[in-house]
Each structure stands twice: as C-alpha cells, then as structure tokens.
Amino acid sequence: MAGNGEPISEAEALEQLRQTDDQSGQYYAAWWLGRMRSRHPEAVPLLLAALRQRQPRDVGAGVEHNAVARNAARALGKIADGRAVSELLVVLDDADDGLREAAARALGELRAVEAVPLLTRRLASGPDVAGANRSDSPRLQEPCEALLEALGAIGVAEPDVLAVIEPFTGHGRPLVRSAACRALLQLTGETAWADELLQLLQHPQLQVRRAALMDLGAVGWRPALEPIRRTLAENSLKLIALRGLVENGSGSASGSETGSDDEAVLMAMDALL
Amino acid sequence: MTAASGDSRLAADRIRAFELAGSAEELVLATRRLIACDDPLATVPHLVQVLGFNNPGAAVAAVDGLIALGPAAVGPLLANLDAHNYGARAWAVRALAGIGDIRGLDVLEDALATDVGPSVRRAAARGLGALRLESLSVEERQQVRERCLAGLESGLGDGEWVVRYAVAVGLEGLALPLPPGHPHSDRAEASLGQLLDPEREDTLVVRLRAGVALKRVNAR
Incomplete structure (x- = not known):
C-alpha cells in the first residue's frame, strides 16, 4: 500500500498519480516524484493534472483533493520544469491559502520572474491586512512567509518590490520578520538585514532560531558562520544552514575547487556530525 | 588518597x-x-x-x-x-x-547500515573513520579497517546527503594514517572519487568535502 510510505518505483509512482480513486496514493506519489526530482516525461503532465484536481475551498470538508494538489505544486517546484509556471500562477490566486503557499514556494524555486507582480500584489496591503491574524485559524490572511521567501528567491530587486517587503520586517511574528529580512538580504545584500537575522538566532523560542538558521543558509551569508555554530539548536539544522553558506555563499566555488573560506565552513560542519 | x-x-x-x-x-x-x-x-x-x-x-x-x-x-x-x-x-x-574505541565497532557498523535516523547514520559514518587502532596488531588493524571500509562503501549509496557527507569525512579519516598505495587507501580514494563525481553525486557540498578529503590524502 503505497500510501503508507513504503518504497515504490518511478513507474508505480506515476501509476499511483494517474489513478484518481485512492487519493492517499496520489498524495504519496506526488511527494515521491518531487523528492526524487523525477525526469520522466510523464511526471510534469501528471503533476499538472493533479494540481488541476483542486477544489473550491469548502471549510471543514473535502480537503483531501487539495492535499494532493498541494503536494503536486511542491513537486513541480522541486522538479523545476518551466512548463509548470503558468498553472502555478493561476493557483497563486486560489481561495485555499495552503495552496497559495505551496504555489508561491514552487514559483520561488522555479525563479519565475513572471510571478513577481502577483506575489507583490498579495502582500501590498501590508502587515496589518495581508499579515493580519485570521479569526478562524492560527494562520495569517496571506501565507506571508512563503510569499516573501519567493520574492527573495526570484531576485527582482526593483524599488517597488523592496517597498512592499520592508514593512514586514516589523511584523508581530518573528517568523514573518525572519522571512522578510531573508528576502531583503538576498535582494540588496545590505548588512542591516543580516544583523536582524543574527539577532533572531538568539530568540528565546527554538522555532524562531530554527527559521533564522534556515534563512541565513538560504542567503548563504558567510559572516554568519560563528553565530550559527553558537546557536542553541539541533546539529541537523545547523548542518543544513552551513551547507547553505557553502552552496549559496557569495564567493563560493562552483565545481570541485574549494577556497579557504569554504574549508572553514566545511570544518565547522565536520564538528557537528 | x-x-x-x-x-x-x-x-x-x-x-x-x-x-x-x-x-x-x-x-x-x-x-x-x-x-x-x-x-x-x-x-x-x-x-x-x-x-x-x-x-x-x-x-x-x-x-x-x-x-x-x-x-x-x-x-x-x-x-x-x-x-x-x-x-x-x-x-x-x-x-x-x-x-573511537574498537569495542564500539559492531554498534557503529549496524547503525550506519540500518538506523532509520540520518543523525545516527552520519555519526556512525564519521566514527567508522575515527577508530583508534594503534594498540592493535597489524592483522587486527587490517580486519577492523576492512570492516570500516566496507561499511563506508555501502554508505556511499545512502539517500541522505548529510550521511554521504559524513562518509567522505570517514573515508578521509581512515585513509590519512595509511601510506600512499596501501590497498585500503586506494579503496578509500576510489570511493571519494565517486563522491566527487557530479554524475554520481548531486549534492555540491558533498562533492566539495570529498575534494578536500582527496586533497589531504594526496598531500600526506
């Protein structure tokens, strides 16, 4: 029973995704294809079909179809095939904010410049509206973290984009502040945003420290090496953050040549194994 | 007293x-x-x-x-x-x-091969390259190293990048004390070569670590 997380082959995953009776099978198959970054010619068309399987939002019922669609959106981001962009842009305006969140992250992974106007439009009302608490759930009106992270990843550093992001650095939730600083640091390279993230590494809540670790890793901010080492968090997360410093860092080597900066980060990683 | x-x-x-x-x-x-x-x-x-x-x-x-x-x-x-x-x-x-005590060898081998947690497998991989063999006879060293190497070679196929990273660190630790041309060193270098190859290893940081390991082994 594939839905229980047992290993399956690529052919089985495609078959599981093609059928529509067993949604837990589809859910698992969509995840599997993304995780394996499947290059099979049928993978992207089937994932797009699963994404179109989404339903109008019906609070309290029928979330199963959208769970499949969410995993399909995530997988399309991981496979990073440009054919997915136009459908993901449509999903960015879906009524289901969980789907909007998955689509935003996928568009960020796809570096889809076409998504920037839509992403900024969803955030333009600022922390008090887009970033307001919902009355019916602990979530915000918009999936702010995902939208902000996507803008940072896509990399369009126009003044109007920066102006939409900046107010979120004062949001009441530290995780949103962290996402906004991450995006601004990626877009501008200004140290002030890194300093905010370094502060968050010392936040009393572990969840916030974890987010700041991931954000500094995503930016690849090399001066964060020592603060990351000292952060009170699991070694597993510090290793992911340090991997980010090596792979995303400015001045990072491509291919197999390593500079002395790289080697310092690698030695810090060795000590965390 | x-x-x-x-x-x-x-x-x-x-x-x-x-x-x-x-x-x-x-x-x-x-x-x-x-x-x-x-x-x-x-x-x-x-x-x-x-x-x-x-x-x-x-x-x-x-x-x-x-x-x-x-x-x-x-x-x-x-x-x-x-x-x-x-x-x-x-x-x-x-x-x-x-x-790094050899009495831990069974546990480390088993952990790298079978543990469900990547954090356990990565610690075991590092440990298999860091056992202290000085007090053993030459034959015993050979046998222990043979087992460590076999475990690390199997770890090359681990699905988690962090475990393969630790395998690179383990292979470096195992090869460094050996003289160039030693059969175990040759095997460790061949495995590191596999982790360095973009066709076979898709995670950049793993390839970089394997590159550092080979550089050090070649400079010994």
Missing part, C-alpha cells in the same frame, strides 16, 4: 544534586557539574542515564563528558544501549563515534 576520597565525596554530592534536579535547566547544570568532578567510575552510569532523558541540552553535555572520559565510558555505554529508546541510542552512537 585523601584527594581521592575528597573527589569521591564531591562526586557523591553532585550525583545527589543530579538525582534531585527538578527542571530541564537544573539537569543541564547538574550534568555539567558531574562531568567536572573527574570520577569516571561514579559518574559514567549517570551520564549514560542522561542520554535517555529526552533533554537535548543535558544530552549534549553528557556526550561531551563521555567522549572526554574516553575508553572508561565504553563498557557502560555498550551495556546500556537501549534498542527501544531511539533518542538514547542516537546519543550513545554519537558518544561511541567520538571515543
């Missing part, structure tokens, strides 16, 4: 404080104090006990303390391995990997 009995009394006091620790923070402090009182026989069983408390701060302190105690900690660690307490087992593997 007087000093020794003074230490024992100190240890006894601190063990009592440790047993009375009521909060997570108190336990971390009490664990650090236990480590500081340099009385392995009295403190090791308590440090091993800490690994099963689901208190990461205290467990980190206990693992550091057990590694510092070295071989004296290995017997109690092996005797108290708890197959049913996943977290405790993970910390014990980390301690054994850090100590």
Whole structure:
C-alpha cells in the first residue's frame, strides 16, 4: 500500500498519480516524484493534472483533493520544469491559502520572474491586512512567509518590490520578520538585514532560531558562520544552514575547487556530525 | 588518597544534586557539574542515564563528558544501549563515534547500515573513520579497517546527503594514517572519487568535502 510510505518505483509512482480513486496514493506519489526530482516525461503532465484536481475551498470538508494538489505544486517546484509556471500562477490566486503557499514556494524555486507582480500584489496591503491574524485559524490572511521567501528567491530587486517587503520586517511574528529580512538580504545584500537575522538566532523560542538558521543558509551569508555554530539548536539544522553558506555563499566555488573560506565552513560542519 | 576520597565525596554530592534536579535547566547544570568532578567510575552510569532523558541540552553535555572520559565510558555505554529508546541510542552512537574505541565497532557498523535516523547514520559514518587502532596488531588493524571500509562503501549509496557527507569525512579519516598505495587507501580514494563525481553525486557540498578529503590524502 503505497500510501503508507513504503518504497515504490518511478513507474508505480506515476501509476499511483494517474489513478484518481485512492487519493492517499496520489498524495504519496506526488511527494515521491518531487523528492526524487523525477525526469520522466510523464511526471510534469501528471503533476499538472493533479494540481488541476483542486477544489473550491469548502471549510471543514473535502480537503483531501487539495492535499494532493498541494503536494503536486511542491513537486513541480522541486522538479523545476518551466512548463509548470503558468498553472502555478493561476493557483497563486486560489481561495485555499495552503495552496497559495505551496504555489508561491514552487514559483520561488522555479525563479519565475513572471510571478513577481502577483506575489507583490498579495502582500501590498501590508502587515496589518495581508499579515493580519485570521479569526478562524492560527494562520495569517496571506501565507506571508512563503510569499516573501519567493520574492527573495526570484531576485527582482526593483524599488517597488523592496517597498512592499520592508514593512514586514516589523511584523508581530518573528517568523514573518525572519522571512522578510531573508528576502531583503538576498535582494540588496545590505548588512542591516543580516544583523536582524543574527539577532533572531538568539530568540528565546527554538522555532524562531530554527527559521533564522534556515534563512541565513538560504542567503548563504558567510559572516554568519560563528553565530550559527553558537546557536542553541539541533546539529541537523545547523548542518543544513552551513551547507547553505557553502552552496549559496557569495564567493563560493562552483565545481570541485574549494577556497579557504569554504574549508572553514566545511570544518565547522565536520564538528557537528 | 585523601584527594581521592575528597573527589569521591564531591562526586557523591553532585550525583545527589543530579538525582534531585527538578527542571530541564537544573539537569543541564547538574550534568555539567558531574562531568567536572573527574570520577569516571561514579559518574559514567549517570551520564549514560542522561542520554535517555529526552533533554537535548543535558544530552549534549553528557556526550561531551563521555567522549572526554574516553575508553572508561565504553563498557557502560555498550551495556546500556537501549534498542527501544531511539533518542538514547542516537546519543550513545554519537558518544561511541567520538571515543573511537574498537569495542564500539559492531554498534557503529549496524547503525550506519540500518538506523532509520540520518543523525545516527552520519555519526556512525564519521566514527567508522575515527577508530583508534594503534594498540592493535597489524592483522587486527587490517580486519577492523576492512570492516570500516566496507561499511563506508555501502554508505556511499545512502539517500541522505548529510550521511554521504559524513562518509567522505570517514573515508578521509581512515585513509590519512595509511601510506600512499596501501590497498585500503586506494579503496578509500576510489570511493571519494565517486563522491566527487557530479554524475554520481548531486549534492555540491558533498562533492566539495570529498575534494578536500582527496586533497589531504594526496598531500600526506
């Protein structure tokens, strides 16, 4: 029973995704294809079909179809095939904010410049509206973290984009502040945003420290090496953050040549194994 | 003699404080104090006990303390391995990997090959390249190294990048003390070559680490 997380082959995953009776099978198959970054010619068309399987939002019922669609959106981001962009842009305006969140992250992974106007439009009302608490759930009106992270990843550093992001650095939730600083640091390279993230590494809540670790890793901010080492968090997360410093860092080597900066980060990683 | 009995009394006091620790923070402090009182026989069983408390701060302190105690900690660690307490087992593997005593070989081999937790497999991989073989005869060294190498070679196919990263570190540790051209060194270098190859290894940081390892092995 594939839905229980047992290993399956690529052919089985495609078959599981093609059928529509067993949604837990589809859910698992969509995840599997993304995780394996499947290059099979049928993978992207089937994932797009699963994404179109989404339903109008019906609070309290029928979330199963959208769970499949969410995993399909995530997988399309991981496979990073440009054919997915136009459908993901449509999903960015879906009524289901969980789907909007998955689509935003996928568009960020796809570096889809076409998504920037839509992403900024969803955030333009600022922390008090887009970033307001919902009355019916602990979530915000918009999936702010995902939208902000996507803008940072896509990399369009126009003044109007920066102006939409900046107010979120004062949001009441530290995780949103962290996402906004991450995006601004990626877009501008200004140290002030890194300093905010370094502060968050010392936040009393572990969840916030974890987010700041991931954000500094995503930016690849090399001066964060020592603060990351000292952060009170699991070694597993510090290793992911340090991997980010090596792979995303400015001045990072491509291919197999390593500079002395790289080697310092690698030695810090060795000590965390 | 007087000093020794003074230490024992100190240890006894601190063990009592440790047993009375009521909060997570108190336990971390009490664990650090236990480590500081340099009385392995009295403190090791308590440090091993800490690994099963689901208190990461205290467990980190206990693992550091057990590694510092070295071989004296290995017997109690092996005797108290708890197959049913996943977290405790993970910390014990980390301690054994850090100590490098060959009595831990079975556990490290098994952990790299079968443990469900990447954090345990990565610690085991590092440990398989860091066993202290100086006290063994030449034949025994060969046999132990053969097993470590076989385990690390299987680890090349691990699905988690961080485990393959640790395999690169383990292979470096295993090859560095060997003379160039030694058959085990050649095998380690061949495996590192596989981790360096973009066709076979898709994670950049793993390739970079394998490159550093080969550079060091070639410079020996």
